Amino acid sequence: MRWKKQLLTLTPYQPGKSIDSVKREFNLDKIVKLASNENPFGCSPKALAAIRENQQSTAIYPDGHATNLREAVAAYYQVKPEELIFGNGSDNLIQIISSALLDPNSNTVMAVPTFSQYGHNAVIEGAKIIEVPVIDGNHDLDGMLAAIDENTNIVWLCSPNNPTGTYIPEQKLVAFLEKVPAETLVVLDEAYYEYVVAEDYYNSISLTRRFENLIVLRTFSKIYGLAALRIGYGIANEKIIKALEPAREPFDVNTYGQIAAAAAIKDQEFVQQCRQTNRQGLEQYYQFCEAHNLSYFPSQGNFLLIDFKVDGDRVFQNLLQKGFIVRSGKALGFPTSVRITVGSFEENEGVLNAISQFLAEQ
DSSP states (O other): OOOOGGGGGOOOOOOOOOHHHHHHHHTOSOOEEOSSOOOTTOSOHHHHHHHHHOOOOTTSOOOTTOHHHHHHHHHHHTOOGGGEEEESSHHHHHHHHHHHHOOTTOEEEEEESSOHHHHHHHHHHTOEEEEEEOBTTBOOHHHHHHHOOTTEEEEEEESSOTTTOOOOOHHHHHHHHHHSOTTSEEEEEOTTGGGOOOTTOOOHHHHHHHOTTEEEEEESSSTTOOGGGOOEEEEOOHHHHHHHGGGSOTTOSOHHHHHHHHHHTTOHHHHHHHHHHHHHHHHHHHHHHHHTTOEEOOOSSSEEEEEOSSOHHHHHHHHHHTTEEOEEGGGGTOTTEEEEEOOOHHHHHHHHHHHHHHHHHO
């Protein structure tokens, strides 16, 4: 087989351990998963009700245009339906954008550490990857601007950034966008947008009207609690959407995902409750870290990256044996840290007690 050379050394995305696999491995009855930044409170009851009330034939393909979902999202954000593109999670949209714009003659600029799939897809397309190290967990926008050249087809911005939870303030983002060449697409990945409470966070949708080379990515997998149904979407001007559509797979958003997401976006009371509870959970972690002299990045997401000053895999394995699945920072670019998803109050208390035990053993 004449495989692409880059595939032979590329490691597949490594998801967090599943609950069932940890139960079997350690013979445990109860597992708390705080590794993949899922919503511990599930999804809106209205989304579940919509699925129950709209039983569809599994033999019929989904609506390839996602008409009802498209109309619901367009109405909520007050954008044109033609300014939206949908995918099988925002991961799928990252893949679509990469395949549409990257090739061996181009390059792409991104922060490091950041979400791994930007670089992963660039490798597959054979593009040159230019990584600009974060500064104190934040995007080095000046450094990224300096890295852009005539071959730069995509710049990736993750705000809030995964895995640090840091964000780009409005003033800095606008100044950055003003200097990016018009022929370079800026992808603003806002998977954790709904969790943000920072006062100087920007209105990215209004920015898509000002900057025609900007696309905003969001998802129903995080605060909306629909990760199993895989629905992501992008917002941009019509020219960008029209250019990307041919690279999108047909029927890429499943029927029940469309039904659930269309109902979920109309339940903003659920979203507000989850955002508020998430902030309370983050405070649990902040207070714990301060009491135990552990450094961390203040987060605008639903997770916290904590530096334990020891091998992150050690912390991960210790908590795993106690029934808590977290994410070692070793694979995320922070080898002495662990990323923990904010859970319910009880789940947070449980993992913090387990961490206390680990620290006492050191």
